[in-house]
Amino acid sequence: MVAGERGSSSPVFNHFDTIRSLFLIVSSMNFSIQKTSWKKVRTTSVAFFQSEEKRGIRATIKGLGRNSVGSAAETLLSAGDMAGKKDELLVLYPKRSEASAKRLFLVGLGKADKLSLETVRRGAARAAKKAQGMKSKSLAIMMPTVKGASGAEIAAAVVEGVMLGLDKFDKFFKKEEAKVPVENVIILEDGDSLHGSTADEVNAAIEEAQLIVNATIFARMMENEPSNNKYPETLANWAKEVGREHTAVKVTIFGPKELAANKMVGILGVNQGSVKEARFIIMEYRGAPKSDTAPVVLVGKGITFDTGGISIKPAAGMGEMKGDMSGAATVIATMKSVASLKLPVNVVGLVSSAENMPSGTAMRPGDIL
Secondary structure (H helix, E strand, O other), X not given: OOOOOOOOOOOHHHHHHHHHHHHHHHHOOEEEXXXXXXXXXXXXXXXXXXXXXXXXXXXXXXXXXXXXXXXXXXXXXXXXXXXXXXXXXXXXXXXXXXXXXXXXXXXXXXXXXXXXXXXXXXHHHXXXXXXXXXXXXXXXXXOOXXXXXXXXXXXXXXXXXXXXXXXXXXXXXXXXXXXXOOOEEEEEOOOOOOOOOOHHHHHHHHHHHHHHHHHHHHHHHHHHOOHHHOOHHHHHHHHHHHHHHOOOEEEEEEOHHHHHHOOOHHXXXXXXXXXXXXXXXXXXXXXXXXXXXXXXXXXXXXXXXXXXXXXXXXXXXXXXXXXXXXXXHHHHHHHHHHHHHOOXXXXXXXXXXXXXXXXOXXXXXXXXX
C-alpha cells in the first residue's frame, strides 16, 4: 500500500535515474577467487600486501621469484625505499616472459602487530584506486594472512575495500576523459589452503560482501545528493525503489493528508516553512520463520535540509545540512541490504522526512502544535 503520493515536475527524478545508473555500474564489478601463481593469472595488475617487518617483506620477495621484479624489490629494500609502511605503494614491472600481468603493486599495511581486517580493507582500496588510475581493467590481489581471521573474512574485507575505495560521487564533475573502470577483481591464493575456509565459504562471503557494500554505496549516494535535488518526496521515491527491487519489502508512504489524519503534528510543524511536502516512510520486511516474531525497528531522521527554520543556524557549515537525512539514508539502505541477504528476521524501518526552511509560514519558537 502506498498512500499520499502525487505527481511532481521536480527535476529530482532525472537525477535519481542517474544515481540508479551509477549504482548499477558499481554493482556490476566481477569478483572471483583463484588458486594459482601470480605469474599465471590472466590480469593486468597484481597486488601484494606486506607489513612493516623485514621478515614479511623477505617472504614477498621470495614469492616474486628470481626474476627482474624480485631483483627490483631487493634493490628497493636495500636502498631503504621499501619498508611496508602504512600507505606505501610501489609499482614494479615484470618482463613479458615472466608473467601475464603488466605491473605489480607492493602495498604496505604498516605494523605487523596491528594488522587487521580493516588494514586489509584500506590496502585493497589503495590497490584498486591505483589500478583504476593506471587504467587497469583487471586486478588480482594476493590473499594476505590476518591472525585470527578466516579466508572467508579476509576475502570479504578485500571486496569491501575495493568497492568502497572506488566509489566516488562525481556525477557533477566535468569529465576530462573517460574513466576506465576496474571490471574484474581476482583474489589469489597460491597455496593449498584458503586460511581455513572452503572455496564455497569464500565465494559466499564475496557475494555477501558485495550485497552489503552495494547498500552502503546507495546510502552514500542518497546523502551526497545536493538538497536542491533532494526533498521528502525524493526519500519516499528511493524507499519505493527498494520496494520495487525487493518484493519482500512493503513500503507505505504518508503524505500531508495521512500525516494530518494521524495527528503527526511534529513533522508537519517542522515542514511548515517549506514549499515541499513532508513524508513519513514505513518499510516492512518479514523474513522470520514465525510471522509474529517481534521486529527490529530502525528509525532514521530525514530532514533533507535543516536551516534551523526561524532560529536559523550559522552560515558556516550550512551546506553540510544536506546530510541531515543521513539517518534516513542509512535506514533505507539497511532495508535494501536486509532484503538482499534474505535475513531470517522481521525488520521495520521508519523515516520521518521534512525540509526545515525559514519563511512567513515557518513554525515559531513557542508555538503549540
